[in-house]
Amino acid sequence: MTFGTQTKGVYPIAATPFTPDGGVDWDSLDRLTDFYQDAGATGITILGILGEAQKLEPEESREIARRVVRRSRVPVVVGVSSPGFAAMRTLAREAMEAGAAGVMVAPASHLRSDEQIAAYFSQAVDAIGADVPWALQDYPLTLSVILSVPMITRIMEAHPSCVMLKAEDWPGLEKISALRKRQAEGLRAFSILTANGGMFLDFEPERGSDGAMTGYAFPDMLVDLDRLHRSGERGAAHDLFDAHLPLIRFEQQPGVGLAIRKYVLMKRGAIACDIQRKPGTALTAQGRAEVDYLLERLARRDPRP
Secondary structure (H helix, E strand, O other): OOOOOOOOOEEOOOOEOOOOOOOOOHHHHHHHHHHHHHHOOOEEEEOOOOOOOOHHHHHHHHHHHHHHHHHOOOEEEEEOOOOOOHHHHHHHHHHHEEEEEEEEOOOOOOOHHHHHHHHHHHHHHHOOOOOEEEEEEEHHHHHOOOOHHHHHHHHHHHOOEEEEEOOOOOHHEEEEHHHHHHHHHHOOEEEEEEEEEOOOOOHHHHOOOOOOOOOOOOOHHHHHHHHHOOOOOHHHHHHHHHHHHHHHHOOOOOOHHHHHHHHHHHHOOOOOOOOOOOOOOOOOOOHHHHHHHHHHHHHOOOOOO
C-alpha cells in the first residue's frame, strides 16, 4: 500500500457513519469504504476532523482503522492527531500493524511560536516512530496554528518520514507555489494534496498540487477532475468544477457543512443515516430542500446526482 513523497491522486476524507442512537454504524462503514473505492479513489483517509474523530472512544477509533484497512483495496491513511502522545502512539502503532499505509498528524491547537511547533512535531515523530510515513495537516482556519512556508520547510527538512503536506490554508494557492519553488531550489520532495472541501481545486493543480484529500460528497467527480487536470484538458476540468461549485460552496458553510455532506452521502446510498454524534448539527427541512434543489440543478450538467 504505497504512500510516499510521490503520491498523487484522490484520497477522500471519510465520514464516520453513526446509527440514530449514536453508535458506530459498522455496516455503513463497510458500504462507505466500498463507495470511495468504487468511485476510483487512489486511497482513503479516515479519522480526520470530518470523520468526527474527536468524538470517538479510543477503541472505536482503533476498530474503525482495522475494519477499513481490512476491507480496503487502496492505501488507507489514518488520522492519529490527539491531545496526548500516548493515544497518538497507540493508534498509529495499531493502524500500521493492521496494514495502514501511513498516518496524518495535525498540530495541537495551543501551539503558537515556531519553536513550539517544531518541538511538537519532533515529539510526535518520536511517538509514532520515525519509520512511519505521515502527512502534515496544515489547517489554520480550524486548528488556529499558522504553519508558514519556512516552518513547513523546517519540518520537512527535520523529518524525512513526513511524506505529504495536506494543504488547506485559505488562501493557499500562493503557498503551494512558494513550496514548489523551494523544492525547485533544493528542498526535498514531498507530495501536496489539497482540501478545503475542494473550493480551490480549479487552480490548485496548476500551482503544483498532486491531487485532493478532501471530503466532498462526490469523490467520483474529484477523480474525474484530477484526471482532466493531469491530461491537460484545462477547459473540461474547469467546466466540471464550475458545475459542482454551487454544491461545493454550500457544503463549506461553517457549522452545518458536515450535516450537508452526510445528507448527500446518505442520498447517494453510501451511508444509512446522516446523523452526527453529539455534539453535532442537523439540517432543517428548508436546508434539506436547498440541498435537493442544488442536486437537481447539478443533474442537468452531471448525471451523478
